[in-house]
Amino acid sequence: MPITERQPRVTIKDVALAAGVHFTTVSLALRHHPSIPASTRERIETEAKRIGYAPNPVFAALTHFRVHGRVRATPPRVAYIINHPLEKYQHEQSFWAGAKEQAEMLGYDLELISVSQGHHDSKSLARYLRAQNITGIIIGAFEPGLAELKLDWRDYAIVKIDSLHMEPQTTSVSNDQRQDVRMAFREMRARGYRRIGLAVGRASEESIQFRYTAGYLIERSSIPLEDHVPELHFPHQAPWGKVSELIGNWIRKHKIEAVLCNWSSLGQLLTDAGLRVPKDVACACLCLTGESNGLAGIRPNLHMVGVKAVSLLTSQLKQDSRGVAAFASNTYVRSRWQDGPSAPQKIFATVS
Amino acid sequence: MKRLPTSGLKRYPTMSDVAIAVGVHPTTVSLALRSHPSIPLVTRTRILNAVREIGYIRDPLLDAFNFHRCSKHTSKQSPSIAFIADANSAPFFDGAAYHPLVYEGVRAVADPQHLSLEVFELGKNGLTPSRLNTILSSRGITGILLSTFTLATQDIELDWRNFSTVKIESHHLLPQIDVVSNDQCQAARLCMRKLREFGYRRIGLATALDDESRLQDNFGSGFLVEQADLPEAECVPPLLFKRAGVAEVAARLAEWVKENDVDVIMTNWNEFFREASWLTAEGIRFPTHPPLHIPRDVAFASLDAPADRPQVAGIVQNHRLVGMRAMEHLEVLVKTYQRGAPANPSGTYVPGFWRDGATVPKKTVRRARVQGASL
Numbered sequence: 001m002p003i004t005e006r007q008p009r010v011t012i013k014d015v016a017l018a019a020g021v022h023f024t025t026v027s028l029a030l031r032h033h034p035s036i037p038a039s040t041r042e043r044i045e046t047e048a049k050r051i052g053y054a055p056n057p058v059f060a061a062l063t064h065f066r067v068h069g070r071v072r073a074t075p076p077r078v079a080y081i082i083n084h085p086l087e088k089y090q091h092e093q094s095f096w097a098g099a100k101e102q103a104e105m106l107g108y109d110l111e112l113i114s115v116s117q118g119h120h121d122s123k124s125l126a127r128y129l130r131a132q133n134i135t136g137i138i139i140g141a142f143e144p145g146l147a148e149l150k151l152d153w154r155d156y157a158i159v160k161i162d163s164l165h166m167e168p169q170t171t172s173v174s175n176d177q178r179q180d181v182r183m184a185f186r187e188m189r190a191r192g193y194r195r196i197g198l199a200v201g202r203a204s205e206e207s208i209q210f211r212y213t214a215g216y217l218i219e220r221s222s223i224p225l226e227d228h229v230p231e232l233h234f235p236h237q238a239p240w241g242k243v244s245e246l247i248g249n250w251i252r253k254h255k256i257e258a259v260l261c262n263w264s265s266l267g268q269l270l271t272d273a274g275l276r277v278p279k280d281v282a283c284a285c286l287c288l289t290g291e292s293n294g295l296a297g298i299r300p301n302l303h304m305v306g307v308k309a310v311s312l313l314t315s316q317l318k319q320d321s322r323g324v325a326a327f328a329s330n331t332y333v334r335s336r337w338q339d340g341p342s343a344p345q346k347i348f349a350t351v352s
Numbered sequence: 353m354k355r356l357p358t359s360g361l362k363r364y365p366t367m368s369d370v371a372i373a374v375g376v377h378p379t380t381v382s383l384a385l386r387s388h389p390s391i392p393l394v395t396r397t398r399i400l401n402a403v404r405e406i407g408y409i410r411d412p413l414l415d416a417f418n419f420h421r422c423s424k425h426t427s428k429q430s431p432s433i434a435f436i437a438d439a440n441s442a443p444f445f446d447g448a449a450y451h452p453l454v455y456e457g458v459r460a461v462a463d464p465q466h467l468s469l470e471v472f473e474l475g476k477n478g479l480t481p482s483r484l485n486t487i488l489s490s491r492g493i494t495g496i497l498l499s500t501f502t503l504a505t506q507d508i509e510l511d512w513r514n515f516s517t518v519k520i521e522s523h524h525l526l527p528q529i530d531v532v533s534n535d536q537c538q539a540a541r542l543c544m545r546k547l548r549e550f551g552y553r554r555i556g557l558a559t560a561l562d563d564e565s566r567l568q569d570n571f572g573s574g575f576l577v578e579q580a581d582l583p584e585a586e587c588v589p590p591l592l593f594k595r596a597g598v599a600e601v602a603a604r605l606a607e608w609v610k611e612n613d614v615d616v617i618m619t620n621w622n623e624f625f626r627e628a629s630w631l632t633a634e635g636i637r638f639p640t641h642p643p644l645h646i647p648r649d650v651a652f653a654s655l656d657a658p659a660d661r662p663q664v665a666g667i668v669q670n671h672r673l674v675g676m677r678a679m680e681h682l683e684v685l686v687k688t689y690q691r692g693a694p695a696n697p698s699g700t701y702v703p704g705f706w707r708d709g710a711t712v713p714k715k716t717v718r719r720a721r722v723q724g725a726s727l
Contacts, residue, residue: 033689034513105688130390154393176699178537178573210577214537217580218573231580301696308698311688315680319461327670329677330535331700334528 010053019047030055032105055107076317077109078136078310079129083147085114091289091302095140095161098306106314108136115147122150129156136317138309139163154323157316159309165207168324171316173309175287175300176332177208181215184260184284184298187337189223192346193258193282196220199232199247200262200286212262212286229254240272248273251281258343262286267295267342282343296340304333365408373402432467433682434488436508437499439475446626449473450499454520457675458497467495467683474508481509489514495686497678501525503562513692516685518678523568527693530685532678534669535701536567539655540574540618543667546706547616547653551715556588556614558605559655560595563620568699571620571655588612598623599639606640609650616651616712618666622658635663635711652711665709673702 012030016023021044029036029044036044080099086092096112103110111134115125129137129151139149141162153168160172181198188196198216205213213231220228232250234243247269251259259281263269266285267277275281277294285297308331316322367385371378376399384391384399391399402408435458437449445451450471462469470493472484488496488510496510496517507526519531540557547555557575564572572590579587591608593601602624605617624646630636635652638644646652654666677700685691 031689034691102688106684173698179568179699210580213580214573214577217576218569221572221576304694304696304698311681311684315684319680327673327703327705329532329673329700329702331698333698334696336696 009056010051011056012048012053014051015044015048015053018051019044076136077111077132077134078103078138078313078317079111079113079132079134080138080140081113081115081125081149082140083115083142083149086112089141092141094289094302095306095309098303099138099140099310100306101303102307102310106310108310108314110138110310115149121147125149126151126155135322136313138313139166142166157313157322158324159313159316161305161309162207164209170324170328171312171330172328173305173312173331173333174208175302175305176334177211177286178215179332180286180298180300180335181212181260182219183335183337184286185216185219187296188258188260188282188284188343191258191282191343194223194227195229195255195257196227196260197229197232197250197254197256197258198260199234199250201236201238202233203236204262205233216260229256240269244269244272248275251275256281257346258282258284260284260286264289264293264295267293277342278344282346284340284343288338292338292340294341296343297338298335299338300335301333308333365406367408369406370399370402370408373406374399432493432686433462433469433495433497433679434493435469435471435497435499436484437471437473438501438505439473440502440504441500444500444502449476451671451675453671454499454675454678457672457677458679459675460672461676461679461683465683467679474505485510494691495682497682498522498525500566503566516682516689516691518682518685520674520678522566523699524566528697529693530681530698530700532674532681532700533567533570533702534656534671534674535703536570536620536655537574538701538703539667539669540571541578542704542706543618543653543655544575544578547618547651547712550712552616552651553586554588554613554615555586556591556608556612556617558591558593558608558617558619558621560621561592562595564592575618588614598627602638602644603640606638606644609644614650615715616653617646618653618655620655622654622656622661622664624652625658625661625664647711647713651713654711657707657709663710665707665712667704668707669704670702677702 012026013023015026019026021040025036025040026044026048029041030048032041080096082092086096100110111132113125113128115121129135135155136157137151137159139158139160142149148166153170158168158170160170162172162174164172164174185196198212200212205211213233216231232247234246238246247259247261250256251270251273259266259270261269261283262285264285264287266283270277270281270283277283283295285292285295288295288297288299289302312329312331367378367381370381374381376395380391380395381399381403384396385403435450435455439449441449455471459469472479472487474481474484494515496515498508498517498519500520501508501522503524505525512527512529517529519525519529521531521533523531523533544555557571559571564570572592575590589612591605593604596604601621608614609617624630624636624638627636630639632645634648635646638646644650652664654664657664657666657668659668681700
């Protein structure tokens, strides 16, 4: 329903009337209070949207002053910058959805900007951000090799999602690779696998500061020496056939019973190496994003990564800290284990 | 808006006063106070300095109006954040229940926002979790910062669903919730790289078993990942010892140094430097058999270099920043009603930095050899 100038402002009481609840319920629901069931909240949100409710900024400022002892400044707009179309990767969409949701929750206006599309080079981007009064930016996972970002970092509060390989070295958020690999290792041990190997690309390890290897080594140090297997790092730019051959030889040479790898095409990689999963070797993927395709492994919560990125950015904006911090923190979000046919319970009867 | 003549009467400074003092338009002052990007940093700094000098504050009339408005509400604002410390943690902090710098950081974020903070020490004066739960709920406290807890406490029986909570350091503590911590993994890695730069080749990590479980094996994993690229001859097995008295730990350490030909000890234990009778002019002397001199016999790098012992080289942890990050994190959770344990908790890690000190002299092996040759 369009609102003309003559109509009085839509308030939460109007929303309450439309949804058939008390207005305090509306207030709680719009702030995602846990006491309001999700179904009620969704109904209220739909009603609020339909009749065009928006929080009254004057009341919001006064209430904020009353509670916190100071008037809230205009919430700054923040930008979420990527260097490829959002549609390209499913995991990117999860980051973005989480970031968007949290920004709305905290009263920020989050704008998606893709620097690979159309007119945005770094210079025009800087002009645009300035014109739009945007001082906070999230650098969404940047794909290496595409458009790069060169801004005067001192002007912005910045949080990066992944992208540890690129400048600026600032506050970042990602899934917790070190704990992920530890979780996968323990799950495989619990299923009876003894010789567990880690196979990851050297390039991807460099971009995450060898966090998979760090987690793997600490787990390996807790098991008997005879079960130790050396980790495999694929060389840079190795083609598919080469990786498949390397992984096959490594598994055969070290009699590996279970492989942990961050490639989602792990199953195919092993098949191409002439190994049957799980008959010859079991495996778990360290980063399941889309369909699992029969793989067991680690399912990261990318939505939460996006949420945390916005939380960190708003804290920085509040403290008015801009530019590259001397001691930037890294935040890692824990993942979950997901069962799958590639990692069944080991059958001990076959061991003579 | 015209101002009344001010002769004799003390009036409040306004933005216009600031503007005149700095030589800019009042709207520039307004923008600068809101950190608008159109105002260059130098101008903003100048304006903020003038604001401080002149003593400009927001319109007191508006403040009074709000005071009036608030006074209609009978309830006084109660503390909104509880800082829960463990009375058993005293051995970690020289007798205090929590790290003073962490607490300082927490206050640095909470105070400017008028978030009131109250410290509760579990285990002190018979404060039990259930009693604390009652206190927190009756005071309407919804935000909790959990300070460092020893392994003796595995979980605290509070009704977590009612609270937004952030843990500081104690990864082991249940439920699994968001943690903010020093980056011990980075500390171990950076320390090791520095020691290699200084010429050390038999670098050993020694830490208490309970520290490692409390800190998610972070020292160990950093140490091992740095060792991964080293030749076998330069890899020392880490020493994980049981928490015990200083003399007992020192004896264990001395034995391990000898067995493994360690040239530098890397540890988060600073207790040795608190033993006054061990201190010598050059460093310290472990009263073991035979005695072990630091740094003469073996160098010593702390993974948590203490501020009051400048002779100790090592990694300085940013405890104050940990407190700040934890409070900022909690603020967002409270604001967005994220209560209870999340499905996917996060860990936020604050890096530390290297500090030189007498306990880690540069290795002069190479030069000594050259001198030997010239003799």
